[in-house]
Amino acid sequence: MQALKYSRQRESIKELLMARHDHPTADMIYTDIREIYPNISLGTVYRNLSLLSDIGEIKKITTGDGADRYDADTHPHNHFICRLCKNVMDLKMEDIGYIKKSASKDFDGIIEDYSVIFYGICALCKDCHKEH
Amino acid sequence: MQALKYSRQRESIKELLMARHDHPTADMIYTDIREIYPNISLGTVYRNLSLLSDIGEIKKITTGDGADRYDADTHPHNHFICRLCKNVMDLKMEDIGYIKKSASKDFDGIIEDYSVIFYGICALCKDCHKEH
DNA sequence: GTTTTTGCAAAGTATTTGCAAATGG
DNA sequence: CCATTTGCAAATACTTTGCAAAAAC
Numbered sequence: 001m002q003a004l005k006y007s008r009q010r011e012s013i014k015e016l017l018m019a020r021h022d023h024p025t026a027d028m029i030y031t032d033i034r035e036i037y038p039n040i041s042l043g044t045v046y047r048n049l050s051l052l053s054d055i056g057e058i059k060k061i062t063t064g065d066g067a068d069r070y071d072a073d074t075h076p077h078n079h080f081i082c083r084l085c086k087n088v089m090d091l092k093m094e095d096i097g098y099i100k101k102s103a104s105k106d107f108d109g110i111i112e113d114y115s116v117i118f119y120g121i122c123a124l125c126k127d128c129h130k131e132h
Numbered sequence: 133m134q135a136l137k138y139s140r141q142r143e144s145i146k147e148l149l150m151a152r153h154d155h156p157t158a159d160m161i162y163t164d165i166r167e168i169y170p171n172i173s174l175g176t177v178y179r180n181l182s183l184l185s186d187i188g189e190i191k192k193i194t195t196g197d198g199a200d201r202y203d204a205d206t207h208p209h210n211h212f213i214c215r216l217c218k219n220v221m222d223l224k225m226e227d228i229g230y231i232k233k234s235a236s237k238d239f240d241g242i243i244e245d246y247s248v249i250f251y252g253i254c255a256l257c258k259d260c261h262k263e264h
Numbered sequence: 265g266t267t268t269t270t271g272c273a274a275a276g277t278a279t280t281t282g283c284a285a286a287t288g289g
Numbered sequence: 290c291c292a293t294t295t296g297c298a299a300a301t302a303c304t305t306t307g308c309a310a311a312a313a314c
Contacts, residue, residue, distance in 0.1 A: 005288050005293050026279080041296045046279060048294090062196035064247075067278060082241065093235050096228075099248065103225050108255035109214065115196075116231065116248045123240035137268050137313050158304080173271045178304060180269095199303060 004055075009033075009040055010048040017058055017072040023079070023088040025067035061088060063117070082122035091118060136187075141165075141172055142180040149190060149204040155211070155220040157199035193220060195249070214254035223250060 012033055017024070024032075030045045049070055052058040061069040063081055069088050071079075078091045096116070104111045144165055149156070156164075162177045181202055184190040193201040195213055201220050203211075210223045228248070236243045 003289090003292070007287080007294055009295075039296065041298095043280075043297075044295055047281095050280090060196070062194055064192070064194035064200075068196075078235065080235070080239070080241070080243070083244075091235055092238050094237075096231050096234060099228050099231065100250070102228060103210065103212070103223055103250045105226075106224050107212070109212070109258050110252045111212070111250050112215075112252035114248060114250045116246060118232070118235045118243050118246045120242045120244035126241050135267075135314090139269055139312080141270075171271070173273095175272075175305075176270055179306095182305090 007048070009037060009044055010052070012036055013045060013048050014052060014057065014072065017070055021073070021090065023061055023069040023071050025069055027067060029070070061115075061117075063088060078116045078118065080118045080120065080122070082125055083119055084121055084125040087122060089122065139180070141169060141176055142184070144168055145177060145180050146184060146189065146204065149202055153205070153222065155193055155201035155203050157201055159199060161202065193247075193249075195220060210248045210250065212250045212252065212254070214257055215251055216253055216257040219254060221254065 013029060016029060016032055026042070026045050026049055029049070030040070030042045033040055033045065049058070049060070053060045053070070056074065057072075059071045059074055061071055061079055063069060063086075065081075065086065073090070076095065076097060078093060078096070080089050080091045081087070082089075099116075100111055100114055103114065145161060148161060148164055158174070158177050158181055161181070162172070162174050165172055165177065181190070181192070185192045185202070188206065189204075191203045191206055193203055193211060195201060197213075197218065205222070208227065208229060210225060210228070212221050212223045213219070214221075231248075232243055232246055235246065
């Protein structure tokens with residue numbers, strides 16, 4: 001039975017993640033957190049991101065291209081990834097939670113969760129024909 | 133400009149993928165295809181899966197846990213992943229293509245595509261309380 | 265004959281893990 | 290003190306790549 005003990009590193013990772021909204025990778029977080037804890041290791045960052053994700057305090061976003069991203073916003077919302085600049089952004093759109101019911105309808109198992117990612121070209125890349 | 137040349141290996145990979153519906157990984161395909169082409173290399177499998185995916189003949193499924201899966205069925209449909217047995221299965225459900233319109237509504241960029249994955253416990257794992 | 269594809273091996277990413285030392289409760 | 294977490298380094302998992310030879314056209 002594993003009791004959770006406080007750690008400054010974990011706290012700092014979560015704070016950092018709550019302060020930004022660009023869905024950073026473990027490595028981006030590692031780089032930033034080193035300014036506060038210069039000796040923190042990448043392994044610790046990965047371990048804490050996994051742990052926070054397991055207990056539901058953050059969300060892992062698997063993009064299908066490169067490293068996983070992390071998001072401190074656990075409210076139901078969807079993401080968009082620009083195929084040019086690769087930025088991961090929040091999408092403002094109406095709730096589509098009912099697709100879960102839709103999926104459950106003729107299914108014998110249990111649908112617990114779902115994740116949606118939209119792909120395309122972001123506003124900036126659309127206008128400039130280059131990456132951002 | 134790159135012209136596409138026939139290759140038996142590529143053809144075989146596509147046939148194999150069309151014959152099965154379990155969304156295999158590159159490595160599973162590699163193992164199977166070796167019974168036909170014992171000298172095929174894993175690199176060739178990866179290269180062809182990428183190529184087929186790029187030209188839209190197959191679909192890559194990124195699961196967020198382990199290797200990517202591949203699917204020869206390119207019709208719009210959604211997938212379910214059991215968090216116990218990790219199987220990736222097709223979901224029979226009504227079309228939810230309108231979430232794309234929903235996402236486009238207040239978005240300045242271009243939504244080209246989307247992918248949905250449902251997570252939970254499959255019927256078999258639900259009944260047996262163990263993996264399959 | 266020129267271009268594309270292959271097999272092989274090596275390299276490249278992303279992530280996890282073993283372990284002794286440090287920290288938390 | 291005992292359990293958990295850390296830093297470090299090594300290991301692992303997955304995928305891509307350089308290159309000379311083979312195959313396609």
